[in-house]
Amino acid sequence: MTHTQKRVITSSIVMALSTLSAVIGIGFLLWILSILIINGVDALSTTIFLEEGAPPGNENGGLKHALIGQLMLVGYASVFGVPLGILAGTYLSEYGLKSKLSEIIRDISDIMMSAPSIVIGAFVYAIVVAPSGQFSGWAGSIALMIIMLPIILRTTDDMLQLVPSTLREAAFALGAPKYKVIIQVVYRGAKAGILTGVLLGVARVAGETAPLLFTSFNDNFLNTDMSQPMASLTVTMYNYATSPYEDWQKLGWAAAFILSMFILTLNVLGRLFLLKRKGK
């Protein structure tokens, strides 16, 4: 066998193996998605959006409480987490850049991004739930915010650093003060990238269950008081899916379907913004 033949064969084997691995990976994803879609679509009905939780056996049970709870939990987490993340990222890129403090913050956020979310749930349990003596929507939102923060912070930091320094200098050279340079020129240049980071951050926390189990807990009925335990799609899904009642399991499928579609949409939007930015 010549040297060339050997290389061609090695190349074919490697290509076959990597293709196979990719097919297996994507195959599982499609399998999960198809089961989710088949069962989820089957379980969907208008009642789901209009009715609150009901005891097993009652045909009129819905997910309204979980949908609204989910939106409130993620909404409040975003209201505080997004500006905080963007401002912190701005500090790193525009003010701290290469200082020791910024490097430490960057490293810690990287660690936080890979921290198991249940640990963050336990942390919020210890600092919020235990002292106040009860599970609450606020505790859930705080846990989600903590998970969201490093993602938004690091994307903002990265995206702002991609803005060429000559653009900043040009604005300074026209007599712009630093805050105007950042808001009017740098943010504008990094707009699409920051938006992507925000969407991916929100999508990430929207699918979290573990940190909510310890914090916002659950409620089978509609509650809009953030200081009380609050239902979420993820925890409801967990409870219903593991219950022995068929109609609850069906609601669990519906919750899984709705949540997956929501997160998928956020992810696709995020990628689209990024593509648009690169296409320029």
Added chain:
Amino acid sequence: MATIVDIKEEKALEVKNFEFTYAGADEPNIKKLTMPIAKHNITALIGPSGCGKTTLLRSFNRMHDLYPANRYSGEIIFKDRNILTKNEDLIKLRTQIGMIFQKPTAFPMSIFDNVAYGLRLQGVKNKTELQGRVKKALQDAAIWQEVKDRLGHDANGLSGGQQQRLCIARAIAVEPEVLLFDEPTSALDPISTAGIEELIVGLKERVSIIIVTHNMQQAARVSDYTGFMYLGELVELGRTEELFVTPKERLTEEYITGKFG
């Protein structure tokens, strides 16, 4: 010591014993440099890479202050004051001394907003006044005809040469007294370069111009005075036609005849 020609015109800027050291460097990048800049003339700075010409240019609008730990001493006199002092108002200084960069730096906004940017910073809010001054600046930068029908379009859609003229329009819109050009044509094709050069020459009636260039022909074509810098020092400053034909210093002669560079 440097050979410095006697400048008869009024002076726009005067550099005196200026020394500049970058953060972390041991050796100064510019050493005890003294140099007058004639008003309403074009002064070109030439010299091999690393000679300190861009460093000097960026000192006139205190661009170095954007980065920490750069050290400088000496004086740069502008309008009867030393602009290197701590209490110099940098925002005001930079509206009086504008700058054009090597690469076009169009902001990610519309053509109109780009030119209006400096004006808005100065508090011009009146729409008619803004429109008038933006139009005038674009006309003066010889780009009005090309963009008048698409002022609302993204400035990044313009060609490199157009973007550079847009940047010049943006800089002259705020009516500075001095304009600094940092190799403004090195990223452009020959036709765009010719356009920018013509523009620079036309501007000197209203502003004093300092231009850093790697291109000796460009210095010879556009400037009235040329300063040759080497290793952080000014070797010779002369009338351009004299410096290129009968240089007084041996180093200058060797550089312009291509013996090193």
